[in-house]
Amino acid sequence: MKEHIIQTRIEELTPEELSPQERELVNRAKEATRRSMADYSKFHVGAALLLDNGEIIEGSNQENAAYTSGTCAERSACFYAGARYPDVPFRKLAIAAWTSEGKPEGMDWEYYFQRDPISPCGLCRQALLEYETKSGAPIELLLYGRDRIYRVRSVADLLPLCFTEF
Numbered sequence: 590m591k592e593h594i595i596q597t598r599i600e601e602l603t604p605e606e607l608s609p610q611e612r613e614l615v616n617r618a619k620e621a622t623r624r625s626m627a628d629y630s631k632f633h634v635g636a637a638l639l640l641d642n643g644e645i646i647e648g649s650n651q652e653n654a655a656y657t658s659g660t661c662a663e664r665s666a667c668f669y670a671g672a673r674y675p676d677v678p679f680r681k682l683a684i685a686a687w688t689s690e691g692k693p694e695g696m697d698w699e700y701y702f703q704r705d706p707i708s709p710c711g712l713c714r715q716a717l718l719e720y721e722t723k724s725g726a727p728i729e730l731l732l733y734g735r736d737r738i739y740r741v742r743s744v745a746d747l748l749p750l751c752f753t754e755f
Contacts, residue, residue, distance in 0.1 A: 600740040607731070607738065611681070614639055615733050617647055619682035619702065625649035629656070631690045634707070636662040638670055639681040642726075644742065646670040663713040667714045667720055680723035682717065684709065685733040701737070706732030706739045708747060715751070717744040722753045 607615065614637045621635030627650055634650040648666025652659040660668075670679065686694060687701040709717065709730075721728045726744035741747055 590671055596650060597749070598742065599700075599744045600742075602738045602739045602740055604738065610639070611731055613681070614645065614681055614683040615685065615731055615738065617645055617669040618662075618685040618731075618733060621647040621666075622685055622687055622702075623649075625662065626651045626659075628652055631652070632686060632688050634662040634684065634686040636666040636685075637683045638679055640670060640674055641678040642674065644670075644674065644677070647672070661710060661713050663709045664716050667716055668688045671720065678726055679717075679720050679728045680726075680730045683731040683733060702733070702735050704734055704736045706734035706737065708732055708739075708741075709744075711748075714744060718748055718751055718753065721745065 617637035618635045621637060622633040625633040625635065627633045629652050635644065636648045638646045646666050646669055648662045648669060650662045651665060655707045663682065667679065681739065684707060686703050686707045689701050692701060716729055730741040730744065732739040732741065745751060
């Protein structure tokens with residue numbers, strides 16, 4: 590028997606440690622949460638995707654009563670970017686989420702955001718990985734939480750034992 594240990598390197602940052610461009614990306618992801626349609630889960634997710642050409646594409650989760658016909662914020666952003674700029678690689682993706690569920694009315698909007706960062710679901714990880722594989726360069730992830738921000742250097746780091754031959 591041969592044993593393999595799989596590790597994922599995640600950096601924990603404060604907002605002050607982000608570059609101005611990264612701060613803008615996180616803020617755009619936070620703003621995108623306001624355009625989510627989360628009537629069922631009440632979990633508002635926003636994503637902001639930086640392309641190699643400098644464009645920033647935003648996405649938000651869009652739910653539907655037929656759950657599988659909705660889409661996540663990350664795929665919303667990457668599918669739009671892929672359709673609009675098919676040959677432009679993705680460089681960075683920021684993700685933010687909040688819920689007002691169980692929180693008192695009148696609370697400052699900033700405090701509705703999750704305390705801890707959230708990461709993409711499995712479907713989004715695979716979709717992003719295919720764009721990463723296509724471009725031959727990593728897509729860096731900035732996962733926003735009120736108390737900390739995580740930086741993941743590559744989508745592949747979140748999807749060990751992934752398949753990339755398609």
